[in-house]
Amino acid sequence: MKSILKSDQFREKVRVKYHKDGFDKPTFEDTEIVYSEDHYHTKLRGVSFNGLKMTMREDSFEIPLKMEVEHDFHFLKLHFEMEGSSLYIPKNSGSTMVDIPGGHYNFFFLPKVKGELHYKPKYRRTLEIIFSENYINNYFQPILNKQFKEFARKMKDREPVLLFEKSRIIPNHMKDIIEQIIRCDFPNELKEVYFISKINELISNFLYEAAHSVESEVPNEIINAKEILKKEYDNPPTILLLSRRIGINQSKLKKDFKYHFNKTIYAFITETRMQIALLLIKRNQSSIAEISHHVGYKNPQHFTVAFKKYFGYLPSEQKRRNLLDSSS
CATH class of the missing domain: 1.10.10.60 (Homeodomain-like)
Incomplete structure (x- = not known):
């Protein structure tokens, strides 16, 4: 599995990232990467375990950033845009645009990712969780089948789908959990237990909010x-x-x-x-x-x-x- 990012604003123009063994490896990993360019700086912290990969990122850039993105795997993601904005415009026909303004979130499945990402200056802060399908099947497929039937059907049929037609505002109690995750500075022997418990708490709150939403369907x-x-x-x-x-x-x-x-x-x-x-x-x-x-x-x-x-x-x-x- 690999991801390819291309941008004229990158010093090396093309970045290729390999996801060894996918996201299903049982071992807990916590890594940090920093990129610095002329007009762009980013700090990424990645935590992965048991079929999911969580990325906490801080971006700062002086000019709008546009990059081409391509993944060679099915893409199932829960994305919280704390500050800034994120816009994905697909190049492949039949896909869907993903627009997440600052302070909003969404959950989406893309069977193929090949398009452009657009970020506006000057600062972004996000928490993003990518799930393997095994994780979904093992932990909350029954909830999807019961509460979000159309989403589950489209994912099964390999059709692009967003859980929310428009991205939702992040509730304050979910913001609190996200901030606790981002600020975690526990020692190594406690970090794994803390992250796993907090991520599960965040996912549980997300599923509850989505399932019990009182917003009506689009007229x-x-x-x-x-x-x-x-x-x-x-x-x-x-x-x-x-x-x-x-x-x-x-x-x-x-x-x-x-x-x-x-x-x-x-x-x-x-x-x-x-x-x-x-x-x-x-x-x-x-x-x-x-x-x-x-x-x-x-x-x-x-x-x-x-x-x-x-x-x-x-x-x-x-x-x-x-x-x-x-x-x-």
Whole structure:
């Protein structure tokens, strides 16, 4: 099993990490790694035992960080974004985007990971737990089958799935457990017992919160609104016209859309346009002006400004990267 990370901001450009014996080794391991680059610094502490790997990380960077990521194994993860933000944009069709703002968390399964990670400056602090499928089967498969049937079915059928359509705010009592884990400075002879007990406590609280959530399902009208915007991103209807098409008033539409998808309608349109624009630029078959028009910008300069604001670099820089990649 291995993970590949690529970024122009890495000194060595490509990092390959091997996961010897997967995550199912019974021995307890606690390791720490520090990376320092010109504009990027990270400190990783990894704890693994009995089918799971927990990573505590602190990142600081002066400019937005973008990296390509690829794993050659099924990816099942519980991710707490304490500070900062994390956005995964898949390159493979049929996958799903994972957006976790600061102070939020999510649980997701990706049968294939090949895409881009985007981090905004200046500071990130996270706790992430990757599970082996053996761990899930041995410890909480019955709960998944009973409480989260759709998640369990999709995971079994090797389909990408997020437990929450939009990432949830981390409850205070779970934050307390996470902080206790991160700050642990117990001596070696006690560390293993402490970590195992705290991780199990965190997972138990997560499952309880998820199973007893009182949040309602996303209303059909809001789902319809999202689908309309995804199809008509190049010329989206006004909020007034969209509200009439789905049959609810403007105020409720704006409020419910942001509540369920954790972003405004305008932000969703921008996000959709930028993702499609990036894909078109990488295909390298159209000019910036053509791509600008395709995603709904009449003025290419306005598109360039929006692209740089979203990704942190100009579309022309991505064009140059394409040329470098094709010549290497």
